[in-house]
Amino acid sequence: MSFITGVGLTAYGKHEGLTSLDLMSKAAELAVTDAGLKRAEIDGILCGYSTVSPHIMLATVFAEHFGIRPSYAHAVQVGGATGLAMTMLAHHLVDAGVCRHVLVVGGENRLTGQSRDASIQALAQVGHPDYEVPLGPTIPAYYGLVASRYMHEYGVTQEDLAEFAVLMRKHALAHPGAQFHEPITVADVMNSKPVALPLKLLDCCPVSDGGAAFVISRERIGETSVRVLGCAQAHTHQHVTAAPCLSELGAEIAIAKAKDAAGVAISDVRYAAIYDSFTITLAMLLEDLGLAGRGEAAARVRAGYFNKDGAMPLNTHGGLLSYGHCGVGGAMAHLVETHLQMTERAGNRQVRDASIALLHGDGGVLSSHVSMFLERVR
């Protein structure tokens, strides 16, 4: 058994002058304080990576910097799925008795620490070095390929995809820490600059600075706690050229295993935190996970189903698309927001009932998947 006992999140956007370690430290301090713990009580550290400041031993670099001498520490790299993969590992570590309190941390000055071109170029390297990268694809192009096929097979339109960007922006407007504060419309998305068609600028998440952290503990702390019910991963490929057909992607495999591990059904879920690097990512994952029928997710957005006051509130902080994406920390913000919702601390964003939540992360080009169910315990 494991509990998420503390969370920390910085604002996303520009943090001029702060390093990756600075942002990790800020988030970690918030999470440790939120858990009501002292640094010395943390006996495990898991961290992600920083494309701005790569290091072969980032977890111990961070531990030394932050002032912790853990009995277990290392970095984890699964692209956008890293945050949930670390949470899954922390869950198993405390459950197995290896650690009592694992600090999970991610943070990067990805926006101000390097040029936007450098970020795009670094990320494009998830492509095959011989058979893909020489063709000049970008991350949006990899997802643009997937989008074109998904739209072709399931009759999804560019206007459908735009709905997800509009929804995430609407949610971000209620969060002071979000990178974007101006409302957008479907027309704005449609008229935004083409990036890798069918994806346009507002179909893509931004590059951000920011940090996020959580503490995963063996025992609950406080009145209301959040318990990890069950989680699972699936990894079907690395490169989009080698991806299986759309009906055999990892999200469906991971969610099936996670449902078994957690002993719950999708109908039990009251809050959803789903990876949204691009509008197509969110549309596909919602449908792969069973939160909408095939080709029907956009209609559910239009009907208000995923609104704060809808049947399945989704990414109420604004997601990667509008809260921001600082690398590993990006999707960790989804878990922080979920925790705030489950412990009824989300303020003006608070949903009626977040008693059971589903989180899903995706790394690479729909390559690596982690599904996780959380339950509120009183």
Next chain:
Amino acid sequence: MNGKRADWTSGDEAILYQACSACGSLQYFNRSFCAVCGAPDPIEKRASGEGTVYATSLVCRAATPETRAHIPYNIVLVDAVEGFRMMAHGAQDLAIGDKVAARFTQFAGRLVPYFEKLR
């Protein structure tokens, strides 16, 4: 493997793939073994260059000066008639399901396969 591979990734005008002599699986990414059954030394084969468009994305925002000079350029996934999938460049009028054939072109200082509609 026998001899040096000469395909577009090494600057030669050819598309190569591999066939496993044990299980018959095909693979496009070159390896010294079959990724399905693990058998060594898959047979090198030369593809005809014909196939069907599986997916397309028109890149309008590139990340390097070399690639930016080419925008917009169409990245395509093509299902080769031989039975493997590959990434390449393609004409901008290509749509999913189009029957295509490959030629080769220069892109950012490299030789790359470029698919056009089969006439």
